[in-house]
Amino acid sequence: MLPKQNTRSKSVMPGESSSSAGAGAPVPPAPGPAERPLKAGWLKRQQRSLVKNWQHRYFVLRGSTLTYHKDDRETTTQGVIQLRFSRVNELPTNSEEPGKFLFQIVPRSSRERERSPYVFMTSSQTDLEEWVRTLRRAIGTPTTGGTLFGKSLGDTVTYERRFGPQLVPILVQKCVEFIREHGLGEEGIFRLPGQDNSVRRFRDAFDAGERPSFPSDTDVHTVASLLKLYLRELPEPVVPWTWRNRSPSFPG
Incomplete structure (x- = not known):
């Protein structure tokens, strides 16, 4: 008589392991241990x-x-x-x-x-x-068409209130706080350009839903350029067009 073999198998839902018996569904392969973890x-x-x-x-x-x-x-x-x-x-x-x-x-x-x-x-x-x-x-979350740049102020503030009471977008708050602390004595704070690579990196991080902090040695012109870029890409200016049209005394 042949010895009875153990036919026990694992049924695994894609994405997680399970100890329940099933119809022999394959376990998703794990990467080799030699690969360095991210x-x-x-x-x-x-x-x-x-x-x-x-x-x-x-x-x-x-x-x-x-x-x-x-x-x-x-x-x-x-x-x-x-x-x-x-x-x-x-x-x-x-x-x-x-x-x-x-x-x-x-x-x-x-x-x-x-x-x-x-x-x-x-x-x-x-x-x-x-x-x-x-x-x-x-x-590989795309950084274009993200959650912040190019979105209206109202939509952004409504979204970010999930993380606490917000009167302005978190990016604006962080930029203003950094500029007040490091840039009040800087010449041409909103005129001189910042570092393009750093501006792009911070933009991608905020647009991906992150809330990065600016290291103390960050060029203040980079932070100012990031703030200007955000305001420039708003679908409607901070002072709405409808308000300007209703106010004849508003400087053109």
Whole structure:
């Protein structure tokens, strides 16, 4: 009599591992350990269940693949999330639950189950911004046609109020604060041009939904040029055309 073979198999939903038995669905291949990670660290992952429990896992990003493990030695891969065509969104803070810094990965799929977002919690706002920035770059999120430049002031302020009470766009606030601190004694602050590469880099970061800070050694003319570029690309000026038309005394 031939020995009875173990035919146990794993059925894995695309994007995460599962311990339930299935019809032999293949496990998504994880990248080889020799590939250097783009980012690695501990995150809390919200389990997809009726009870929203959090799992503390070690996540490793290689290429466009995110894997998670029980420990930082990566001895066992518990799940794989394929990031291609996914979206990464920073979630607004909840005043009733301070200290929770959340973001989500929304997979692109035609199946409703697989479109459910993966929700993660970081230990700080800085860690959150680093993960979001790195994941978006790994996915290849386009920086043109983004969420800020070329959008109306009203739409931008409404969108950004998810992150707290905002009277002006975050970019305007950050630029003005930096100029007041570093540029009040600078000659030609809004006349002399800044560094094109730096202006483009900051623009791409803000347009991708990030909220970068300006290092203290940033050229103040670069920050001023970024602010001018944002105002120049507004679909309607800060002083609307309708207001100008109603005010005959407004200087032309």
